[in-house]
Amino acid sequence: xxxxxxxxxxxxxxxxxxxxxxxxxxxxxxxxxxxxxxxxxxxxxxxxxxxxxxxxxxxxxxxxxxxxxxxxxxxxxxxxxxxxxxxxxxxxxxxxxxxxxxxxxxxxxxxxxxxxxxxxxxxxxxxxxxxxxxxxxxxxxxxxxxxxxxxxxxxxxxxxxxxxxxxxxxxxxxxxxxxxxxxxxxxxxxxxxxxxxxxxxxxxxxxxxxxxxxxxxxxxxxxxxxxxxxxxxxxxxxxxxxxxxxxxxxxxxxxxxxxxxxxxxxxxxxxxxxxxxxxxxxxxxxxxxxxxxxxxxxxxxxxxxxxxxxxxxxxxxxxxxxxxxxxxxxxxxxxxxxxxxxxxxxxxxxxxxxxxxxxxxxxxxxxxxxxxxxxxxxxxxxxxxxxxxxxxxxxxxxxxxxxxxxxxxxxxxxxxxxxxxxxxxxxxxxxxxxxxxxxxxxxxxxxxxxxxxxxxxxxxxxxxxxxxxxxxxxxxxxxxxxxxxxxxxxxxxxxxxxxxxxxxxxxxxxxxxxxxxxxxxxxxxxxxxxxxxxxxxxxxxxxxxxxxxxxxxxxxxxxxxxxxxxxxxxxxxxxxxxxxxxxxxxxxxxxxxxxxxxxxxxxxxxxxxx
Numbered sequence: 001x002x003x004x005x006x007x008x009x010x011x012x013x014x015x016x017x018x019x020x021x022x023x024x025x026x027x028x029x030x031x032x033x034x035x036x037x038x039x040x041x042x043x044x045x046x047x048x049x050x051x052x053x054x055x056x057x058x059x060x061x062x063x064x065x066x067x068x069x070x071x072x073x074x075x076x077x078x079x080x081x082x083x084x085x086x087x088x089x090x091x092x093x094x095x096x097x098x099x100x101x102x103x104x105x106x107x108x109x110x111x112x113x114x115x116x117x118x119x120x121x122x123x124x125x126x127x128x129x130x131x132x133x134x135x136x137x138x139x140x141x142x143x144x145x146x147x148x149x150x151x152x153x154x155x156x157x158x159x160x161x162x163x164x165x166x167x168x169x170x171x172x173x174x175x176x177x178x179x180x181x182x183x184x185x186x187x188x189x190x191x192x193x194x195x196x197x198x199x200x201x202x203x204x205x206x207x208x209x210x211x212x213x214x215x216x217x218x219x220x221x222x223x224x225x226x227x228x229x230x231x232x233x234x235x236x237x238x239x240x241x242x243x244x245x246x247x248x249x250x251x252x253x254x255x256x257x258x259x260x261x262x263x264x265x266x267x268x269x270x271x272x273x274x275x276x277x278x279x280x281x282x283x284x285x286x287x288x289x290x291x292x293x294x295x296x297x298x299x300x301x302x303x304x305x306x307x308x309x310x311x312x313x314x315x316x317x318x319x320x321x322x323x324x325x326x327x328x329x330x331x332x333x334x335x336x337x338x339x340x341x342x343x344x345x346x347x348x349x350x351x352x353x354x355x356x357x358x359x360x361x362x363x364x365x366x367x368x369x370x371x372x373x374x375x376x377x378x379x380x381x382x383x384x385x386x387x388x389x390x391x392x393x394x395x396x397x398x399x400x401x402x403x404x405x406x407x408x409x410x411x412x413x414x415x416x417x418x419x420x421x422x423x424x425x426x427x428x429x430x431x432x433x434x435x436x437x438x439x440x441x442x443x444x445x446x447x448x449x450x451x452x453x454x455x456x457x458x459x460x461x462x463x464x465x466x467x468x469x470x471x472x473x474x475x476x477x478x479x480x481x482x483x484x485x486x487x488x489x490x491x492x493x494x495x496x497x498x499x500x501x502x503x504x505x506x507x508x509x510x511x512x513x514x515x516x517x518x519x520x521x522x523x524x525x526x527x528x529x530x531x532x533x534x535x536x537x538x539x540x541x542x543x544x545x546x547x548x549x550x551x552x553x554x555x556x557x558x559x560x561x562x563x564x565x566x567x568x569x570x571x572x573x574x575x576x577x578x579x580x581x582x583x584x585x586x587x588x589x590x591x592x593x594x595x596x597x598x599x600x601x602x603x604x605x606x607x608x609x610x
Contacts, residue, residue, distance in 0.1 A: 029061055029130070034187040040176045045156050047072070051183055053443065056580075058147055058182060059120065059134040064158045067091075069169060070129050071157040073103065074145040077431040079153040079177040082106060085145040086155065087117050088169060089131045090162045096122025098133055099166055102143040108169055114141040129158075137183075140581035149443065150429030151436060152182045179292060179436035186297045186441045195341060196232060199223050201251055201287075201315045202335030204265050208245060210328040213474040214321040217276050218266030219258060222306075222315055225340070230303025230348075233339040234287045235295035239332050246334045247322040247475070248290040248404070248437060254279035254314040269318060270473075279316035284494060285351040286315065287336050288402045288483050290437020299399055299441070302487050303345040310491070322475050350489035352396075354414065355456040355481035357498040357554060360524035361505050362471025364408065364478060365538040368462045373480050373545070377454035377497035378565050381555040385495075386450040390488050395449035400485035401427040402439045406478050408469060409434060411459040414482050418452050420571035426454070427482065439485070448486070453568040454497070456482050468526060468533070471500075499551045499565075504544035512537050 030036060033048035048061040064070045073086025081103045088109070089098040098119035101109035116139035121132035137147045157172035201220045208214065238246045256278045267274045286304060287296070298304065305311065317335055356362055356375030364371050386395045403412045413428035426446045448454070458480035462469055470477050481498070506518045509525060516525040550564045557563055 029063065031189075033059070033061055034189060035182075035185050037178075037180050039154070039156050039178055044174060045070075045158065045176070047154070047156075047180070049182065051185075056137040057134050058137070059132070061121075061130060061132045062156070063128060063130045064156075065127060066129055066158040066160055066174075067124055067127060068129075068159040068161040068173075069163055070131055071155075071172065071175075072131075073101075073155045074147065075153045075155050075177065076145065077153055079155065079179070079433075081109075081155055081175075084109075084155050085112075085143060087131075087133065088163075089119065089122070089133070091122045091124035091129055091131075092162045094124075096131065098131065108167075108171075111166065112141065112143050114139070114143070116141050116144055138580065140579075147182055148430070149183045149427075149440070150181070151179050151431040151433050153177060153179050153431055153433065179431070179433040181438055181440060184440035184442070186299060188297060190300060191232075191297055193233070193339070195343070196339040197341070198337055198339050200237070200335060200337050201317050202237065202333050203317060203319055204333065206265050206319075206332045208242075208321050208323060208327070208330045208332050209268065210323070210326045212322070212324050212326070212476070214323065215269035215473055216266055216319045216321060217269040217274060217279070218264075218317045218319070219254065219262050219276055219279070220315045220317055220335075221263060222313055222338075224313065225307035225311075227307050227342065228305060228344060229307045229340045229342050230345050231286070231298070231306055231338050231340045232303050232345075233295060233297045234289075234336050235339075236289045236293065236334070237337050238334045242330065242332050242334060243291075245321050245323050245327070245330065246291070246332065247320045249288070249317060249319045249334075249336065250285055251287040251336055252279060252316040252318070253284045253286055253312040254316040255312045256314070258314065266317075276316060279314075285353070285483060287338070288351075288404075288439070289336065290402070290404065292433070292436030293438035296400075296439045298345075298349060301346040302349045302399065303341075303347075304350075305348040305489065306340060320475075324475075347487035348489035349399075349485060349487050350396075350495065352398075352484045352486055352495035352497065353481060354454050354484060354497045355479075356458070356471065357500040358471035358473065358477070358479045358481075359500050360470050360472075360527050361500050361502045362478060362480070363505055363524075363526060363541065364460050364462055364469040365533045365541065366462050366465040366467055366469070367533065368460065368538060370410075371460045371462065371538075371542065373458050373460070375456045375480055376499040376551050376553070376565070376568060377456070378499075378553060378568060379451045379453050380560075380565060381497050381553060382493075382495060383450045385490055385493050386448070389490065391447075393447065393449060395447055395452070396486040396488065396490070398426060398442065398446040398448060398484045398486045400439050400441050402437070402483040402485075403427065403429050403432065404437060404479055404481045404483065405432060405434070405458050405460070406475055407434050408460040408462050408465070408478055409458055409480075410461045412480065412482070413457050414484075415455040415457070416446065416448070416452065417455065417568055417570055418449065420569055422570050422572060422574040424574065426484070455568065456480065468531065470524075470527065497555055499553050501545060501548050501551050503550070504541065504548045508537075508541045508544050512540060 034050040039045040044065040069090040073084040076083035100112040103109040123130040157175035163169040354377040414426040416423040
């Protein structure tokens, strides 16, 4: 008879072996693929992938905690099943199966007649299923979603049982969705982190205020670093339990000397007596992070410089708490962990902000399906600065982007204009997700030269709002910004290039709401006004924004008459991107259908003549 102690030892040994096998599988997948994402908080489903830019394909591996069927798909942008391009696969009798489908209803997605997902491998062990497959960015199939730069919203599901057939598949027992960056990621396998040191810039024992929106400001002294080093990576560290409240943060250098009393738990940034206000003046951003974002690695030839004679030892942490449920008494110690090395890289990195200044003259009417705003970064702001850089052709090279709007944002992009000619966009995200904000690594670095204009756009949807949405820092207000990461770093200059338009709003008020008096250049009488918006009023305001010929540029405040500049003119637009599809798949489908009809007609005639 086997003793109880022996059984316990055998059980523990089996658990250890299983744990080792699971870890080994994860390690193999991590070494085989360039990128990884846990699809759900409990990591019941995991995604691994590698991008082949030359062939324009993505190779996937989906691991699920089941021995039944597994589903994975790309949604239309809303993160819902309906409208998703997806695959359902399983492993049975040591053989892998993969079916290409399109979800046109809340039911079993029908098979797609074009099979554009190629099954490349499978495995089923230890209550886990792994399916490997690949597909093109653009399959030319109207029922397949294109894989594009920016946010991709994926859906996933599984069941505990294998299907009985392709058309007899039980409804999922687990499902979910999440946003990820499929294409704009750095391959972490190319990075050697050996010898990197680290320091933290955290909030200190903050009691999160009982209100929806709080911006919390903290001053942190970083360790004394002797000699020039490069920051090579930064990552968010959010206190467990506060993941849904810590929404985004920005870290600035602060050259101002403060006494010891200013280091500690920090202050509400909006408090009129907040003593760290001078830190805002630097605008020298070291790190930016938003909810859902992961660790950011600088490309291997770029690093952010620290330890130099002009490197401040004070870092200023601005942290946004989003607390719509007004939770009281919640403590927080969140922030950013920085990694640095003495092994210097080729270039020093800097950051540049472009977009629309979030003032009360940033106006978005309620009940709008689509509303467009734009902010200008004109050549006049930084032409001389960009002429002084160390690049042979002068200017700067942009290598990454952190796009930022609030709840109503649906899409955002930045145009690049040179001498009136529209160049390829610097960055675009057509599926912007307020709850997923990550830094995009650009596929190709963009050379911004002296004399170039940048125009940043944001598209909003306000169908859920009954009142006017204004620009501002609150979650319920809006922003339209792009934090660009560039090199070589411009010393002693803050690249903060935003604009706003006041005349369209004031002219609109005079024409449509005569009861509101425009008495001040800086005060928008729409703020707090009880206005019933009509479709005609919204159309009129959008027209006035679009037709405005000037804008206000804070970067040239007091240096030009009226602080006004002319809107950059695009004399030659960027030509439409050529499709690599020989002919539209819809046309192919129509031809196939027509051919079948013709064949059946001819067959009927033939049979009648017999």
